[in-house]
Amino acid sequence: MRFLTRSLMGLFLTFLTIALLFLAAFQLWQAVDARRSGGPPTRGPSEQVYAARIITLTPQPIQPQMQVFGQVQSRRQLQLRAGSAGRIVMLDPALQEGGTVRAGQLLVRIDPSAAQAALESRQAERDDAQATLEDAGRAVTIAAEDLAAAERQAQLREAAVTRQAELASRGLGTSADGETAQLAASTAEQAVISRRAALADAESAVTAARNALRRAEITLSEARRALSDTELRADFDGRVTEVTAVEGGLVGMNEQLALIIDPNALEVQIPLSLDQFSRLVGDGGSLQDHAVTVTLDSGGGRLTAQARLDRSAASVAEGGAGRVVYARITQGGGALRPGDFVTVQIAEPVIPDAARIPAAAVGTDGAVLVVAADDRLAASPVTVLRRQGDDVIVAVPATLAGSRIVAERAPQLGIGIQVRDVAEEAADPAGPPSEQQARRESGDSRG
Numbered sequence: 001m002r003f004l005t006r007s008l009m010g011l012f013l014t015f016l017t018i019a020l021l022f023l024a025a026f027q028l029w030q031a032v033d034a035r036r037s038g039g040p041p042t043r044g045p046s047e048q049v050y051a052a053r054i055i056t057l058t059p060q061p062i063q064p065q066m067q068v069f070g071q072v073q074s075r076r077q078l079q080l081r082a083g084s085a086g087r088i089v090m091l092d093p094a095l096q097e098g099g100t101v102r103a104g105q106l107l108v109r110i111d112p113s114a115a116q117a118a119l120e121s122r123q124a125e126r127d128d129a130q131a132t133l134e135d136a137g138r139a140v141t142i143a144a145e146d147l148a149a150a151e152r153q154a155q156l157r158e159a160a161v162t163r164q165a166e167l168a169s170r171g172l173g174t175s176a177d178g179e180t181a182q183l184a185a186s187t188a189e190q191a192v193i194s195r196r197a198a199l200a201d202a203e204s205a206v207t208a209a210r211n212a213l214r215r216a217e218i219t220l221s222e223a224r225r226a227l228s229d230t231e232l233r234a235d236f237d238g239r240v241t242e243v244t245a246v247e248g249g250l251v252g253m254n255e256q257l258a259l260i261i262d263p264n265a266l267e268v269q270i271p272l273s274l275d276q277f278s279r280l281v282g283d284g285g286s287l288q289d290h291a292v293t294v295t296l297d298s299g300g301g302r303l304t305a306q307a308r309l310d311r312s313a314a315s316v317a318e319g320g321a322g323r324v325v326y327a328r329i330t331q332g333g334g335a336l337r338p339g340d341f342v343t344v345q346i347a348e349p350v351i352p353d354a355a356r357i358p359a360a361a362v363g364t365d366g367a368v369l370v371v372a373a374d375d376r377l378a379a380s381p382v383t384v385l386r387r388q389g390d391d392v393i394v395a396v397p398a399t400l401a402g403s404r405i406v407a408e409r410a411p412q413l414g415i416g417i418q419v420r421d422v423a424e425e426a427a428d429p430a431g432p433p434s435e436q437q438a439r440r441e442s443g444d445s446r447g
Contacts, residue, residue, distance in 0.1 A: 047418060053407040054371055054421040055361075059353040059396035064386040065345045066279065070270035070294075070327070072340040076262040078238070082251040083229025086110040091247040094240065095258055101234040108232040108245060108257060115227040122223040126216035133209035140202040147195035154192050157185035238262045266329045266336055268294055268307060270344055277323040279348050280309065287312045292327040293345040296336060305332035309346070351385060351393065359392045360408040368394075369406040369413060377406065377417050 090109035094101050101107060164181040238260040245257035272280075282288050292307040306329070313324040327344065329336065336342070361368050367379040380400060386393040406413060413419065 049375075049418050049420050050410075050412055051422045052410070052413060052419040053423060054404050054419070055357065055407045057355050057357070057396050057400050057403050057405055059355060059401050061350045061352050062354045062356055062393055063350045064348040064393055065293075065388060066276055066348055067389070068270055068272060068276065068344050068346070070268040070342055070344045072266055072268055072294075072329075072336050072338055072342060074261045074265060074338045075267050075328070076236070076238075076265040078235055078260040079256055080107065080232055080245075080258040080260060082108075082110060082253060082255045082257060083232070084110055084115065084226060085251065085253045086114070086230070088245060088247055088249050088251060091245060095243060095245060097241060097243055099240040099243075101238060101240060101260060103234055103236050105234045106231055107234060110230040110232075110251065112227055112230040115223070115230055119220070119223040119227050122216070122220040126213070126220045129209065129213040129216040133206065133213050136202065136205040136209040140199065140206055143195065143199040143202040147192065147199050150188070150192045150195040154185065154188035157181070157188040161185045232257070234260055236260070236262055237264075261338060263334065266333045266338070267310065268292070268327045268329065268342060268344060270325050270327060270346075271320075271322055272325060273322045277312075277325070280325070280346065287325060291347045293347075294327070294329065294333075294336070295343045295345070296340050297343060303332075303335045305329050305336060307333075348386075351395075353396055354385060354393050355396045356388065356391050356393050357405070358407050359387065359390055361405055362392060362394070363409055369409060369415075370400070371404040371406065371419060375418050375420065377413060377415055377419060379415055380405075 087110065088108060089111050090106075092101075092105065092107045093099075094105070095107045161181045161184075164177050167177075240258050240260055242259040243257070245251070251257065280288060280290055287309055290309045292309060294305040294307050296303040307327040308330055310326050310328040312326070316323070327346075357368075362382065362384060363369075363379075365379070365381075366384070367381045369377045370380045372378055380403075382400070383395040384392050385395055406419065
């Protein structure tokens with residue numbers, strides 16, 4: 001059985017070989033007969049023309065868009081911290097995650113009973129100090145009147161001494177009367193000194209009472225402040241986040257209860273390389289005012305806001321090499337939230353005499369393929385200024401202004417290759433074929 005199969009296979013291959021030899025001889029006879037008759041060859045040589053997308057280099061002012069990433073953060077926020085320890089007895093319904101509060105709105109009240117009692121005690125101490133000051137004032141008045149009376153009495157005693165001296169000079173008085181008058185005058189003078197000391201003591205008491213009243217008022221002010229610390233209010237209009245307070249809970253001094261963020265004061269923190277930062281600074285090295293587009297893009301939607309460059313960081317983080325700039329959101333930031341990771345496009349200064357072309361048009365050698373007048377390709381080097389996604393911005397010298405270049409370089413395209421524009425064929429599909437196409441089609445028909 002195996003011998004029969006091999007025999008049939010050999011017979012089949014023999015007939016196939018004979019058939020192919022016969023076909024080859026027939027083709028050779030046809031070619032020789034056509035040459036003898038003087039007819040044209042069945043297929044003439046033709047150059048292959050490749051299709052390519054052609055664009056025109058038109059120099060114009062172009063404003064590049066620097067695309068980087070950043071994070072949204074709040075420029076104004078308030079940490080709501082407990083000013084006193086105690087139990088929370090009132091919690092505003094707005095104090096919840098995402099709640100909206102107004103400036104001056106009462107948000108939290110901590111049990112004020114201890115602070116109220118302390119305030120009333122300090123009020124009583126202040127009243128006592130006020131009464132002491134008033135008593136000291138009255139004592140000063142009395143001491144001053146007593147001093148005035150003692151001085152008048154001393155004056156009378158001095159007058160009596162003078163009369164006794166006059167009588168003695170006339171021989172009418174006795175020496176005993178003179179001594180008695182002088183002793184009374186001395187006693188009156190001593191009384192004046194004593195009243196002056198009493199007035200000084202009364203005035204010192206007034207000074208001490210005033211100081212005591214001042215200390216009592218300071219203590220009263222502290223008690224009022226301690227009472228006011230039991231109430232926490234919003235300093236500005238904002239939204240609430242990071243809420244930890246619960247009604248009835250015990251809180252300690254300076255414990256954070258919530259965080260209030262101003263939604264109208266948002267900014268974007270943008271890290272840049274030194275090369276990117278150098279494009280945004282002026283001659284003096286200061287950051288210039290540039291327009292910024294902030295985009296929050298996700299699978300479910302796209303949010304866009306407008307911003308302006310505001311400032312740059314004053315220092316560089318440890319281990320960092322670039323610069324950090326901040327852009328102030330001016331419009332459309334109501335839907336953004338601190339912590340959002342966003343895409344940022346910064347408008348750079350305008351570049352004159354430039355063109356935006358596909359990145360595939362520039363080869364690894366930094367050159368583009370220019371289409372000459374005979375539709376053949378020539379290489380011309382260009383200077384790449386910026387990269388914008390799938391495109392590049394190149395400088396257009398005067399020698400390349402208005403030239404046509406290949407938009408997408410393919411492996412089969414090179415210097416000296418002839419090309420045709422696919423856009424022209426798409427615009428006029430029924431138009432006349434090119435000369436090379438006509439020669440190729442005529443050759444095919446002769447074959």
